[in-house]
Amino acid sequence: MIPANEVRVGDRLRTRSGVELTVTRIDHAFLGRDDMLAFVEDSNAQWLKLPAPRSGEVELIARGAADT
Amino acid sequence: MAWRDTLTTISGGPLDPGLLAGKVVLVVNVASQCGLTPQYEGLERLQRRYGGEEFTILGVPCNQFAGQEPGTPEEIQTFCSTTYGTTFPMTAKLDVNGRRQHPLYQWLGSAPDLDDVAGEVEWNFEKFLVSPSDEILARFRPPVEPEDDRVVAAIERALT
Numbered sequence: 001m002i003p004a005n006e007v008r009v010g011d012r013l014r015t016r017s018g019v020e021l022t023v024t025r026i027d028h029a030f031l032g033r034d035d036m037l038a039f040v041e042d043s044n045a046q047w048l049k050l051p052a053p054r055s056g057e058v059e060l061i062a063r064g065a066a067d068t
Numbered sequence: 069m070a071w072r073d074t075l076t077t078i079s080g081g082p083l084d085p086g087l088l089a090g091k092v093v094l095v096v097n098v099a100s101q102c103g104l105t106p107q108y109e110g111l112e113r114l115q116r117r118y119g120g121e122e123f124t125i126l127g128v129p130c131n132q133f134a135g136q137e138p139g140t141p142e143e144i145q146t147f148c149s150t151t152y153g154t155t156f157p158m159t160a161k162l163d164v165n166g167r168r169q170h171p172l173y174q175w176l177g178s179a180p181d182l183d184d185v186a187g188e189v190e191w192n193f194e195k196f197l198v199s200p201s202d203e204i205l206a207r208f209r210p211p212v213e214p215e216d217d218r219v220v221a222a223i224e225r226a227l228t
Contacts, residue, residue, distance in 0.1 A: 015134045015135050016134070017101065017134060017135035017136060017138055018135065019131075019134070019135030019138075030190075030191075031190060031191060031209070031210060031211055032209075032211070042165075042166055042167075043167075044167060046132075046166065047132055047163060047165045047166020047167065047168070047169075048132055048133075048134075048135070049132065049133050049134065049165075049191070050134050051134065051191075
């Protein structure tokens with residue numbers, strides 16, 4: 001788990017339901033709430049959105065290429 | 069747009085165009101494991117209040133929001149009927165955003181919401197009100213409850 005506000009584009013995350021996504025975009029509000037982030041994968045493989053409280057944690061599977 | 073003739077039911081066959089033809093339709097992308105899933109209650113009350121020859125809700129299961137609609141068609145149908153007693157038609161699971169976005173949502177996404185913002189569907193339970201002549205009359209973002217005064221007023225305006 002890592003703090004949501006440390007997620008970067010390229011990171012691979014897993015949702016509570018077990019679905020995985022590689023972050024291609026980070027929205028800095030969710031449903032009008034500035035205390036929420038939303039991680040989006042918009043790729044040929046899938047479009048998937050995972051929101052998270054800015055102060056919460058998310059499950060990190062792998063750091064993106066920018067960190068390796 | 070001939071969207072009414074191109075949809076597949078959650079059971080797998082073509083959606084009977086008669087279920088939608090000539091009607092005002094409230095199109096809603098739904099999910100079974102979302103914090104907003106109890107909105108099914110308000111949707112079903114709208115269906116029982118206004119549904120018939122002139123109006124229907126159309127549920128569109130979608131698994132693109134945190135994977136909150138993971139079930140099979142049978143599981144989704146059973147959940148909706150046993151938990152919420154839904155009676156409105158449901159399509160097969162669709163993509164509402166992204167590169168495999170269903171043509172219905174390519175069209176719906178062009179409509180502005182109450183803040184005049186168009187584009188991506190933001191989350192589960194976004195609502196689009198469509199006239200019988202395929203005009204997108206209103207778009208309500210997910211936090212707007214099905215029985216919100218603004219939704220009810222838009223439906224009643226469309227039916228008069």
